[in-house]
Amino acid sequence: MSGNINLDFSLLKKLTQAYGPSGNEKEIAGLIMGYSKNHVDNVETDILGNLIIRKKGRGKRIMIAAHMDEVGVIVTHIDNNGYLYFSAVGGLNEAGLLARRVMFSNRCYGVIGRERKESEEEKSKGKYFIDIGVNSEEEARKMVREGDMAILTGEFVENGSHIISKAIDNRLGCFIALEVLKNYQGEDDVFFVFTVQEEVGARGAKTAAFAIEPDLALIIDTTISYDTPKEKYRTSLNNGVAIKVMDRSIIVSPVIKNWMIDIAVKNNIVFQSEIISAGGTDSGPVHLTKGGVPTGGIAVPVRYLHSGSEITTKLDIESAYRLLSELLKNPFAS
């Protein structure tokens, strides 16, 4: 590490703690707009809610994308006693939901509960509900209505070299993109896109890429860290930024992947590979846009993804920041 990187982790704290489940990313977009307004030429929000921030230049059209949304739950029914029934928004692990706290956009809090007397078979179907501490439907409706979404809460803590918080997936990507944006000095026409609805199938990135028609796209996201006490053989914490090779939605062109690896090696940036067989990312729809877009992905390994208690490390964050900065200094030419 070159050691003189000075990332503003208080910004990461604000971003992770804000509310933004898929389809409800306005609060995050507002924060990002606030932080970037002195550094950019043009800001727009498209129909789906993607925030597109442009640093105009004469060179290549480069799209840097990070998704703003986080997993959550959506209220589908309010019963007579004021209990809220819900569905998952994005890939939530239902088994881990019992007694978790959730928060709505209006800062109404609830706790996830479940019937105690159900048979084991019924329990496995996960008949969970949200308890917001009211006694009637009428009382509940003063705070919540059908269609409202809530997110899992999870405080931001800096544990020495590690960070624990909710929504590191993918406010961390937004954070890195914002830090790179602030320091960008190049000549290219760079579109920093903060996308919506990645967690439900990478929907926002599709319309954004269609509108921008980039010459090159780089997606920054988080990825599963596989290191548990007995397994350390795949993408792991503290092994640096992960360069995407493949996920369920993309096979990165070897030319792009090798360009990224070369830049990492030249600049002594510690890196590893991201190869996952489950789960897609924004890189999926982006690389298939129109006649095809050269697309690469960089990802920061995170433990306990989608849990509200995600763990990442400053070493990996800094290497991701450095790689993205260096990639922009030497953009891929086809």
Next chain:
Amino acid sequence: MFLKELCELDGVSGNEKKVREYIIEQLKDKADDYKIDKIGNLIVRKKGMDGNILGVPKVLLCAHMDEVGLFITEITNDGFLKFQTVGGIDPKILVSKTVVCGNEVPGVIGSKAIHLQKPEERKQILSIEELYIDIGAVSKEEAENIVKLGDYVAFASRFERLGSGFNKAKALDDRAGCSVIMQILNNQYRCDLVGAFTVQEEVGLRGSKVISNYLEADLAIVVEATMAKDLAETFEEEWIVELGKGPACSLMDSATIYNPELIQKVAELAEKLDIPLQFRRGTTAANDAGNIHQAGRGIPLITLSIPCRNIHTMSSLIAMQDYENCLKLVHSILENIQVFCSNT
């Protein structure tokens, strides 16, 4: 209203021609023009009135023409037809139902008679492989004279009125939506209308994928039929929608998260005009909205559904008041189009 005629036409996914021709016949004198695209979607256009210099908003109205059904995959030596399902069909509903194969050949779905079944067989659910269609042929040759491999099979089911205000039919999903949009296209509004009657929704939203490549709009309204489970033995939180409580506005399904501000506008308009409205309280299944909202740079969109019991069967059931209220709500949205196309 076109509902009875539409439901009694056969149009299993990929074979929507009869439905398309009926819609064209009914609308060709009311609309400005129509075209059929290469996959078979029917696009009907109707200009708005009072277009000012800046033009009027363009609204896309979408319903799918296709219905679930069967497809002949084998003709046995005895002249029976083996088949596969097209779209989501529960094999449990098929035994001993009447069907129409290929070119209007009537048939029944057979299986072993109860007398011939062993006690344990009576408890088992028959799989598709154990069922066959009997068209009264005594040999393979006789069967091959009237049907061929790849012929479609549709449920034989008449449109009937039940009780004081319910209608039973096959294919209410989504001929009910087609019928609503056809009625709307008889009117003129202060916006340009594009009626998109799509193909192959039931096999994975395929027709709407194609229209998403070339249609643009300021607002899209998908009109659907959706599953009601308002039965006494299920918990209220699992009902999804209820018959008689008005059209259902979708919140989220497996292909779309609906814009909260647009949902709010629909709810406010319905309340102001005293049109009953419910929310679709389930998040599974998908419809053409999944493709349309991601079309091009994105299209603001809502889905309104008519609640339907026994959906994807030959005996689907809707409440006519829900149909009428759905029609009224779509009409009212178009009458108040400036509210919906202002800041989106």
